[in-house]
């Protein structure tokens with residue numbers, strides 16, 4: 001299964017993406033987790049040690065590699081470079097593996113953003129396309145609200161996009177914008193994850209404000225999740241209720257996309 005997790009800043013994208021990646025790995029899937037958020041912090045949520053996480057170099061900053069593969073000069077726009085650079089070795093060579101999850105950190109494209117036509121963004125797009133369209137592993141992507149890394153030809157192969165919302169109109173407005181982008185890009189299924197929910201009333205209110213998107217699952221607001229984050233740990237290793245909530249999401253996803261397991 002290939003799943004993209006998006007939503008407004010701070011809603012819990014990384015918490016959801018990390019949990020799904022860890023759970024799928026525990027169940028025997030080969031898993032690639034992709035940190036596509038410019039403010040990358042999926043490593044810690046996966047439970048990767050802080051020192052190891054600090055040593056990860058995002059692909060977008062590997063100038064020599066990008067120059068070698070694209071024939072272009074990173075940091076510049078225009079000029080000639082390959083639009084289909086070789087990337088098939090990157091998931092195995094340049095990921096960091098922990099608890100059965102291979103993590104790839106994409107990083108930020110400095111010159112003109114993810115939508116620009118420059119060697120870095122071409123490289124990242126080619127890599128995402130390879131991982132999503134060609135590889136057999138389960139892929140979980142932690143993305144920002146802007147999903148422009150997912151171009152045409154890639155989006156159609158994403159099985160589902162999860163849009164995380166929290167109790168608050170701002171995250172709901174962002175979810176609506178993402179829904180539109182995702183539909184325009186041809187992503188076949190879009191689901192909501194309700195996060196940081198306090199009670200049944202709140203859950204119902206959240207559903208009411210965005211009735212057209214189906215809810216695939218919910219995580220309660222829990223001190224233990226916040227505490228794990230503060231300590232730089234993964235709640236997956238300490239919080240059984242969190243794992244159960246993530247499991248419920250995973251099971252519904254499997255049913256929706258017709259995935260019968262590892």
Ligand SMILES: Nc1ncnc2c1ncn2[C@@H]1O[C@H](COP(=O)(O)OP(=O)(O)OP(=O)(O)O)[C@@H](O)[C@H]1O
Nearest residue numbers: 009010011012013014015196220221222225226229
């Ligand atoms: N269900 C929850 N209960 C309590 N705290 C939570 C819950 N979900 C997430 N958090 C906390 O909220 C903060 C933001 O969560 P997270 O980093 O997963 O969000 P994000 O959407 O990835 O943020 P960003 O946009 O900065 O990448 C973290 O401190 C996290 O521990």
Ligand SMILES: [Mg+2]
Nearest residue numbers: 013014037041
């Ligand atoms: Mg995040």
